[in-house]
Amino acid sequence: MNDNNDKQLVNNVAVVGIGLIGGSMALALKEKNIAGKIYGVDANSSHCEKAMALGLVDEIQTMEEAIRLSDVIILAVPVNIADALLPRILQLSEGKVVMDVGSTKNAICQSAATSVNSHRFVATHPMWGTEFSGPEAAVTGAFVNKAVVICDKKNSAPDAVSLVESIYKRLGMHILFMDSVSHDVHTAYISHISHISSFALANTVLEKEKEDENIFELASGGFESTVRLAKSNIDTWVPVFKQNKENVLDVLNEHIAQLKKFKSCLEKENFEYLGELIQNANKIKRILK
Amino acid sequence: MNDNNDKQLVNNVAVVGIGLIGGSMALALKEKNIAGKIYGVDANSSHCEKAMALGLVDEIQTMEEAIRLSDVIILAVPVNIADALLPRILQLSEGKVVMDVGSTKNAICQSAATSVNSHRFVATHPMWGTEFSGPEAAVTGAFVNKAVVICDKKNSAPDAVSLVESIYKRLGMHILFMDSVSHDVHTAYISHISHISSFALANTVLEKEKEDENIFELASGGFESTVRLAKSNIDTWVPVFKQNKENVLDVLNEHIAQLKKFKSCLEKENFEYLGELIQNANKIKRILK
Numbered sequence: 001m002n003d004n005n006d007k008q009l010v011n012n013v014a015v016v017g018i019g020l021i022g023g024s025m026a027l028a029l030k031e032k033n034i035a036g037k038i039y040g041v042d043a044n045s046s047h048c049e050k051a052m053a054l055g056l057v058d059e060i061q062t063m064e065e066a067i068r069l070s071d072v073i074i075l076a077v078p079v080n081i082a083d084a085l086l087p088r089i090l091q092l093s094e095g096k097v098v099m100d101v102g103s104t105k106n107a108i109c110q111s112a113a114t115s116v117n118s119h120r121f122v123a124t125h126p127m128w129g130t131e132f133s134g135p136e137a138a139v140t141g142a143f144v145n146k147a148v149v150i151c152d153k154k155n156s157a158p159d160a161v162s163l164v165e166s167i168y169k170r171l172g173m174h175i176l177f178m179d180s181v182s183h184d185v186h187t188a189y190i191s192h193i194s195h196i197s198s199f200a201l202a203n204t205v206l207e208k209e210k211e212d213e214n215i216f217e218l219a220s221g222g223f224e225s226t227v228r229l230a231k232s233n234i235d236t237w238v239p240v241f242k243q244n245k246e247n248v249l250d251v252l253n254e255h256i257a258q259l260k261k262f263k264s265c266l267e268k269e270n271f272e273y274l275g276e277l278i279q280n281a282n283k284i285k286r287i288l289k
Numbered sequence: 290m291n292d293n294n295d296k297q298l299v300n301n302v303a304v305v306g307i308g309l310i311g312g313s314m315a316l317a318l319k320e321k322n323i324a325g326k327i328y329g330v331d332a333n334s335s336h337c338e339k340a341m342a343l344g345l346v347d348e349i350q351t352m353e354e355a356i357r358l359s360d361v362i363i364l365a366v367p368v369n370i371a372d373a374l375l376p377r378i379l380q381l382s383e384g385k386v387v388m389d390v391g392s393t394k395n396a397i398c399q400s401a402a403t404s405v406n407s408h409r410f411v412a413t414h415p416m417w418g419t420e421f422s423g424p425e426a427a428v429t430g431a432f433v434n435k436a437v438v439i440c441d442k443k444n445s446a447p448d449a450v451s452l453v454e455s456i457y458k459r460l461g462m463h464i465l466f467m468d469s470v471s472h473d474v475h476t477a478y479i480s481h482i483s484h485i486s487s488f489a490l491a492n493t494v495l496e497k498e499k500e501d502e503n504i505f506e507l508a509s510g511g512f513e514s515t516v517r518l519a520k521s522n523i524d525t526w527v528p529v530f531k532q533n534k535e536n537v538l539d540v541l542n543e544h545i546a547q548l549k550k551f552k553s554c555l556e557k558e559n560f561e562y563l564g565e566l567i568q569n570a571n572k573i574k575r576i577l578k
Binding site: 204215231261262267 | 416417418419420435436438465475476478479480482483484485486487488489490491492493494495496497501503504505506507508509510511512513514515516517518519520521523526527530531534537538540541542543544545547548549550551552555556558560563564566567568569570571572573574576577
């Protein structure tokens with residue numbers, strides 16, 4: 001790491017949306033001496049108050065004023081809102097850099113393409129999150145050693161991409177480049193299906209809970225691990241599933257087909273094939289240490 | 290905690306099956322001064338060597354000799370093997386206490402019922418585990434603050450139940466009592482389905498990996514969390530699913546039905562109902578903090 005970590009990278013940054021990701025990003029920008037002042041923008045006044053109380057941002061501003069005062073604008077709102085805000089933000093961002101951090105990339109890249117100053121936009125997706133939401137969910141050190149995807153970089157100005165790369169490197173992230181269409185296919189498999197699986201597993205068990213409140217006394221680490229994403233926020237995830245509908249449906253159909261193989265093994269008492277299914281699943285050890 | 294933690298509870302203990310659970314149990318018995326000598330029994334000679342090398346047990350013995358030398362016999366082998374071994378172990382265990390730690394309880398309680406000395410058997414299930422297996426997976430402090438279920442205690446001698454309770458209390462566990470039939474219903478919801486969901490999710494993503502090796506670069510905490518149980522051991526889990534087939538099928542059918550609701554929402558673009566499904570799943574917050 002020959003990056004000079006002592007030198008502040010940019011003057012000021014506007015973080016639009018001070019929730020889990022925006023708030024954690026604001027904390028990291030400060031901690032890594034990336035920006036001078038951090039301006040927070042959020043339509044939810046309670047989020048603004050909490051962000052100030054928690055010291056996530058230096059000042060709350062209107063979006064227009066925050067953009068005027070900043071070199072970099074980080075869009076960290078739900079993906080449907082990001083798409084809607086982006087044209088207006090780009091209009092105000094001549095010579096600045098605008099980056100988003102959303103979980104889908106194709107829709108926002110299309111939104112950028114039809115906007116003025118579209119080359120000032122860099123589409124990114126840091127691969128980090130938790131099941132919690134809001135400013136109080138923000139944590140320090142969130143992005144270290146995680147991957148971040150930069151999409152469709154050919155549509156962005158080279159200096160904008162370069163600055164965004166510097167910011168993510170300073171955050172300790174591993175940068176991958178991908179086109180936005182491929183990104184949305186891959187994240188359906190690697191992230192979106194995990195959320196649907198957890199939501200559905202929670203609903204499965206909660207359906208049973210109606211009959212017996214006590215079963216949760218038995219819950220241990222395995223249950224918690226597979227179900228924790230079920231706490232994830234509706235405002236974040238409905239727009240993600242909506243935007244990535246086709247890819248998520250593909251994966252969901254495959255997942256249901258895989259579950260039906262287990263069902264069929266049990267119904268037919270074919271425990272040899274059940275073992276084969278488990279042994280195949282064990283191959284995930286190659287990837288998850 | 291008025292329990293006198295200084296006093297050794299029993300002389301010697303035989304641990305039959307020195308894998309993840311047996312090995313962790315052996316470590317905890319030593320750490321909490323529950324037993325003097327720990328005798329290890331395992332049909333796999335490589336497990337025996339590792340258990341000695343790792344200091345999990347004091348001595349490797351044949352099952353017969355280990356039982357002769359011990360006051361308490363802990364059966365920590367896969368549930369199908371436990372059922373098969375139990376009658377022979379009970380035959381040798383006049384005046385001793387035999388406890389199992391398996392993930393299903395109905396089959397072993399039935400196996401005990403038809404054995405001699407059946408009242409010396411206490412059916413238990415400590416609600417702890419990881420996705421790893423073998424002696425090298427054993428960890429210290431595994432059972433602290435976890436729940437343990439004791440099943441069908443009316444079929445066990447009161448002094449045997451009392452000793453088992455003392456052991457689990459000394460391990461720092463919270464004891465629940467349940468009949469073995471209810472146990473198997475509840476664990477299908479709270480544990481077994483999580484494993485099937487993870488196995489199937491791993492197979493879903495591995496199926497995709499055939500097309501593109503690179504998607505795992507994107508994997509982050511959420512994916513790891515929902516898929517980690519897919520590393521779990523075939524020898525442990527096939528017998529569990531086999532023994533608890535009917536309950537697991539009930540839950541699996543419910544889970545597939547819940548996933549189909551998500552599928553239907555996406556297909557019909559009914560995002561309002563999708564939001565309701567997510568909000569319902571969020572109720573798991575009441576249980577998982």
